[in-house]
Amino acid sequence: MKFRSELDVKPLSAPIRYPQSILLAGSCFTEHIGERLNTYRLPVLQNPHGIMFNPISLCDMLLACVEERRYTASDLFSYGGLWSSWAFHGRFSSPDPLLALQAMNEAQREASAFLRRADWLVLTLGSAWVYELRGGVAAAGPQGSSARGGAVTGAPALGGFAPGQAVANCHKAPADWFIHRLLSVEEVLSALDQILHRLFLVRPGLRVLFTISPVRHLREGMVENNRSKAVLIQAVHHLVGKFDRLDYFPAYELVIDDLRDYRFYAEDLVHPNYQATQYVWEKFAASCMDADARALMQALDPLLAARRHKPFNPTGEEHRRFLARMGAEAAALQAKYPFLDLSADIAYFTA
Template sequence: MQFHLGFPVEPLENAIQYSDKLLLMGSCFAEEIGEKLQEHRFNTLINPHGILFNPLSITHALTTYLDGKVYTEKDLFLHNDIWHSWDHHSRFSDVSPEKALQQMNTAAATAANTLEQADWLILTFGSAHAHFLKENNRLVANNHKVPAANFYKRMLTPEEIITSLDNLMHRLFFRNRKVNILFTVSPVRYIRDGVVENNLSKAILLQCVHHLVNKFDRLFYFPAYELVIDDLRDYRFYKEDMVHPNEQAVNYVWDKVIQSCIHPGSQPLLHQIAELNRAAAHRPMNPESIQHQQFLKTYTDKVKKLMLDHPELQLADLLERLSSH
């Protein structure tokens, strides 16, 4: 008997290779997959503005990289003795405005350089809901726990999302003629917006993404949303909040990423690195045993060989973790 709905995921035409540079932006699910890519030593930059949920905030952040924007103190505001930016996640906030700006501008400079050279830009949209300041209608990427009375929330229209992304695509393709763009829609369920409203929000995002994928070459869609919502389709694959996919679900989606998005020529190396990661995470019952010392030597030698064969990979931390056992 078949107990879940499986469906084929089309492989990417130009699949991701270890030689590629990747920039991931978007919701917390982008970070889940981005961390998997980093863990397997792909050249990956994740969320240089921090977690962003709606397409307009993501587009705005990318535009600041293309414009070479430098944030100054006039871009910050003070709330509860901490300096914040309406464009950034609170991970960039600080009690010192100088330190906050240093973090923002350092991340932006890295992002601008990466975007110019990226082979893949991976965008994960979380919600079509967006918040705006009542006083001036300014789009905000993060509320930073400012009282809700200062904002109004509305559903973005397909037209404004498509127009914003369309303008970005033309600018980006002029600056970076090799970049591919992979869209995903986050399977995280934003039920604080309401169940019906969340489904409408996801429908708008899907409509916009598929419109763009059908319009431009080098734009692709990976069905992370459908894999969790339609394939797994069970609350046992969610965390206790019943909103975020759990580790099993993330790993299931990651397996599909490997199968459909990673170039077949890069998969053997990926599996080698996965094996080394498991070895480095192993915790023995008796660290001093002869068997464990031989285990460490075997895997230390494997890491050293891989470092010789692939000097472009960052593997020093793996060697250090094995040496510190």
């Protein structure tokens, strides 16, 4: 008897290969794929502004990279003792506005430079629900002396954003600072279509791989989550049919329709667990990486396993021989594949 329908993922017509550079951006599920690619020593840059769920903020981030924007004090706001930006994840926030700006601009510079040499852009859309700032009084900039922490309830700190603009992160600000609404398919299409044209002007050879995150946004509600995913799926497939440089990888369908069981979710029943992400990764490697890349990844597996190995006796002769053998194997791989950067691995085994 057959108890599940396995999804047959079609291979990309032009799959990813070494040593192509890959920029990944979007929801937290992006980082599952990005970490695997990074582990296999592909040139990767992940979420330069931090995790983002909605496509509008994602497009704003990419536009900032295209335009090589630099952030200033007027782009910050103060709330809860931290200086933050509505365009960045909370990991960039700091009690010191200068440190916050420094981290944001360093990430922005790196992303702008990386984009101009990237071969692939992997975009994972998480939700079509957005939080838009209501109109109000802008919070003090780092040189200002007005009320600290955005203290006026219902008057959001605009921090360089216009009223009605979607934020990338709410930074735990009061709910009455925002209008919460579901984007239409047309709005998502328009935002993505515009940024794709700008991206192709800056990087003509860029290929884009879309995915929809299988993470369930149940805080919105189960029906609302499904409405959101439907908007994203409709918009993405319209674009993939429009441009020949766009592809779609069915991460969402692999978890929701193929695995289709709560045993593949973490305890929160929202995020896919290790088994699910491993299954999606295996499908990704089989369909999105070329044969030579998969062969090289297989050759790297013993090296990666050796890095994770915890010896019973770190100072013993047997472990020293193991390290010497793995160091020689790493050096041999480096010589065979000069585009790989295995310097850290060689240093680890020979230190």
